[in-house]
Amino acid sequence: MLSAAAFEAALRAIGAERYHNLHPFHRRLHGGQLTKGQVQAWALNRYYYQRCIPLKDAALIARAEDPALRREWRSRLVDHDGETEGDGGIVRWLKLAEGLGLDRDYVASTRGILPGTRFAVEAYVHFVAERSLLEAVASSLTELFSPAIIQERVAGMLAGYPFVTRQTLAYFDKRLTQAPRDSNFALAYVIEHARNRDEQELVLEALRFKCGVLWAQLDALYYAYVEPGYIPPGAFRPEGS
Amino acid sequence: MLSAAAFEAALRAIGAERYHNLHPFHRRLHGGQLTKGQVQAWALNRYYYQRCIPLKDAALIARAEDPALRREWRSRLVDHDGETEGDGGIVRWLKLAEGLGLDRDYVASTRGILPGTRFAVEAYVHFVAERSLLEAVASSLTELFSPAIIQERVAGMLAGYPFVTRQTLAYFDKRLTQAPRDSNFALAYVIEHARNRDEQELVLEALRFKCGVLWAQLDALYYAYVEPGYIPPGAFRPEGS
Numbered sequence: 001m002l003s004a005a006a007f008e009a010a011l012r013a014i015g016a017e018r019y020h021n022l023h024p025f026h027r028r029l030h031g032g033q034l035t036k037g038q039v040q041a042w043a044l045n046r047y048y049y050q051r052c053i054p055l056k057d058a059a060l061i062a063r064a065e066d067p068a069l070r071r072e073w074r075s076r077l078v079d080h081d082g083e084t085e086g087d088g089g090i091v092r093w094l095k096l097a098e099g100l101g102l103d104r105d106y107v108a109s110t111r112g113i114l115p116g117t118r119f120a121v122e123a124y125v126h127f128v129a130e131r132s133l134l135e136a137v138a139s140s141l142t143e144l145f146s147p148a149i150i151q152e153r154v155a156g157m158l159a160g161y162p163f164v165t166r167q168t169l170a171y172f173d174k175r176l177t178q179a180p181r182d183s184n185f186a187l188a189y190v191i192e193h194a195r196n197r198d199e200q201e202l203v204l205e206a207l208r209f210k211c212g213v214l215w216a217q218l219d220a221l222y223y224a225y226v227e228p229g230y231i232p233p234g235a236f237r238p239e240g241s
Numbered sequence: 242m243l244s245a246a247a248f249e250a251a252l253r254a255i256g257a258e259r260y261h262n263l264h265p266f267h268r269r270l271h272g273g274q275l276t277k278g279q280v281q282a283w284a285l286n287r288y289y290y291q292r293c294i295p296l297k298d299a300a301l302i303a304r305a306e307d308p309a310l311r312r313e314w315r316s317r318l319v320d321h322d323g324e325t326e327g328d329g330g331i332v333r334w335l336k337l338a339e340g341l342g343l344d345r346d347y348v349a350s351t352r353g354i355l356p357g358t359r360f361a362v363e364a365y366v367h368f369v370a371e372r373s374l375l376e377a378v379a380s381s382l383t384e385l386f387s388p389a390i391i392q393e394r395v396a397g398m399l400a401g402y403p404f405v406t407r408q409t410l411a412y413f414d415k416r417l418t419q420a421p422r423d424s425n426f427a428l429a430y431v432i433e434h435a436r437n438r439d440e441q442e443l444v445l446e447a448l449r450f451k452c453g454v455l456w457a458q459l460d461a462l463y464y465a466y467v468e469p470g471y472i473p474p475g476a477f478r479p480e481g482s
Contacts, residue, residue, distance in 0.1 A: 058303035062296050067322040067331055070295055074318055081308040
């Protein structure tokens with residue numbers, strides 16, 4: 001069995017190898033190399049991921065026998081759904097999409113998303129609903145790596161795109177405090193609850209799986225909107241494309 | 242299709258006919274006619290129902306696409322799991338059981354519950370996880386009838402049992418405000434979302450089902466602890482029985 005330190009190092013090594021900050025689509029997004037239509041496609045597709053997050057979090061709570069775990073995980077519902085109408089991460093993402101010039105109702109309808117987005121996101125929701133609670137918690141651990149990508153993204157997008165404002169990216173301000181709180185809890189949880197080497201491997205595999213969920217969403221975007229640029233029938237078409 | 246008023250009247254008629262305030266076990270409980278051991282058996286078995294409530298509520302949230310519904314339903318998680326350790330309805334129920342002289346850890350282990358309790362409660366959790374969202378919401382509507390039973394129960398138990406104190410029954414104080422808030426929301430929801438006569442019938446049937454879940458728990462208690470009093474192997478045995 002790995003020591004806590006070696007286990008954490010193994011988790012972080014997965015991020016260093018597989019987290020989606022390394023994907024060519026993100027390199028271009030953060031480097032100011034995309035067209036406005038490509039940035040819109042990113043925001044529109046990523047909305048589907050955002051809107052499904054509370055569904056997977058509630059699925060986890062529904063399987064957690066420990067009230068302390070449920071209470072802790074409940075804060076993720078609060079983050080995404082807010083306390084009142086117009087509050088929370090999902091609405092902030094819609095504002096981001098609107099700030100990029102997209103129609104809010106069209107984005108919210110999810111009619112224009114890529115099939116690859118839908119399948120990757122739904123695989124994540126099913127994973128959390130169906131695997132062990134330990135694996136479900138572990139699959140959230142990509143948040144360990146998100147503060148760095150958020151800082152890079154916000155700085156890069158503000159510098160790279162005249163159509164992007166600080167206010168448009170307000171979603172990420174909240175995530176800079178929410179994600180470390182959540183990932184610290186999840187990391188401590190998997191270290192405590194993986195009781196043998198096999199369970200540690202399940203945790204590592206869950207994190208690899210989740211890295212794949214994020215990576216596959218960018219693959220779909222890259223293929224449809226960058227290179228070769230074959231937009232599937234029914235999916236969002238940027239103006240002039 | 243029934244008018245809103247006729248639909249609500251049909252729901253209330255189900256309560257008038259089937260709600261578990263009418264069950265002989267409750268008649269005895271509230272009338273001061275049970276032994277301490279029988280009251281203990283009630284509290285111990287009902288704990289299993291309490292502890293599963295947030296699981297069914299999170300299962301509902303996990304299927305609710307509308308953030309407003311998720312936010313509203315989240316308050317039920319708060320009610321049962323609390324904001325911090327030692328808070329919330331589940332802990333208050335454990336205090337009730339302790340106040341009746343039961344060992345807290347034994348109650349929390351659920352080792353002593355009746356098979357009939359387990360099956361009825363799990364049928365409820367599965368119903369909420371598997372039926373339509375409309376039926377899942379509808380199955381909570383027994384709370385329409387709970388303020389009356391709570392007032393009758395608290396008054397009856399305080400008058401009928403020297404071993405019951407106001408503090409022991411503190412769980413019910415909170416429910417007097419929580420249940421009407423929740424059931425008003427759920428009633429408005431089913432009236433709005435049942436779009437035709439068939440869906441109204443599904444709602445009515447969900448409420449009948451839930452009345453059965455509550456009723457069956459009392460049947461199991463009555464059979465094991467009142468008459469004929471055959472306690473199944475492994476289930477809680479009151480001292481001296």
